[in-house]
Amino acid sequence: MKTPETRLCAHHLTGMSYRDVDLVEDLIGKKTFTEVMIMQILGREARPVDLRIVDAxxxxxxxxxxxPSAIATRLIYMSAPENLQGAVASGLMAVGSQFVGTMENCSRLLDRIRQAADGQAEALAIAREFRESRRALPGFGHHLHKPDDPRSIKLLALAEAEPDLAGDAVKALRLLAAAVDTTYGKHITINATGAVAALLSEIGVPTDLMRGFAVISRAAGLVSHVAEEQQSPSGRYIWETIDHAIPYVGAGKTREQGEGQP
Structure with missing residues (x-):
């Protein structure tokens, strides 16, 4: 069996290397977090267009x-305030196929359209497939933003204004959006994760790594929820609200029944 290798990092007596560059001499104070993150994850130097897309x-x-991710973080922090990282980690566990992390599922659909001989026909087939199965279509729909998600409008406009992007993924998303509206007989918005799937694909992020960018971003957001929890706690309020809102229906005695008992 071949010995495993890593290209990510090495330590030496007087310093440290990230990939092929020196951390102290080449990165600290010279490169931004986003630049180094792209270098580490994608294994190449970040282009200006990469930075604009990833930052967006x-x-x-x-x-x-x-x-759910923010609520989980606040409740865990309330329970164990000495464990900030545990609270953030609990919130990150909620970055999945229903919230925040849905871009990878949308990206797989865009890959199907881009690889098809007839992209428009493939987009229609996908839309019909999801409508017939009554499954949620990843990258589409939002319970609050109607008729369109303003975030996706902005993100797609940024991508379409970039001369250094091929535009294939964005075009595939546009084809799918048109097919969805036709198939469902109404306009269904492209949501933010749908736009994110197209943008990350445009700069070469593999589908199976896309959720990682959501994790990186969401970690910062969850730290801000911890900061607010420290200043204005809501964890106990969330807990007590749920405790009162969800009734007990078993045969045992409830708190209300027991009030006034010695």
């Missing part, structure tokens, strides 16, 4: 309000 994606995904 990271800003878009960082904060979503009181979603």
């Amino acid at each position: 994606v990271l800003v878009t995904l960082m904060e979503h309000g009181m979603t």
Whole structure:
């Protein structure tokens, strides 16, 4: 069996290397976090267009309000305030196929369209497939943003204005959006994760790594939820609200029944 290798990092007595460059001499104070992140993840020097796209994606995904990931972080922090990293980690566990991390599922659909001999026909086939199966179509629909998700409009406009991008993934998403509207007989918005799937694909991020960018971005957002929890705690309020909102229906005695008992 071949010995495993790594190209990511090496230590020596007086310093440290990230890939092929010296951390102290070449990176600290000279490169941004996003530049180094792209270099480490994609194994190449970040281009200006990469930085613009990745920064736009990271800003878009960082904060979503009181979603399951933020609620999990706040509740865990309330329970174990000495374990900030555990609270953030608990929130990151919610970055999945239903919230925040859905771009990879959308990206797979865009890959199908780009690889098809007839992209428009493939887009229609995908839309019909999802409608007939009554499954949620990744990258489409939003419970709050109607008729369109303003974030996706902005992200796609940024990508379409970039002369250094091929535009294939964005075109595939546009084809799918048109097919969805035709198949469903109404307009269904491209949501932010749908746009993110197209943008990350445009700069060469593999589909199976896309959720990692959501994790990186969301970690920063969850730290801000911890910061707010420290200043204005809501964890106990969330807990008590749920405790009162979900009734117990078993045969045992409830707290309300027991009030006034010695």
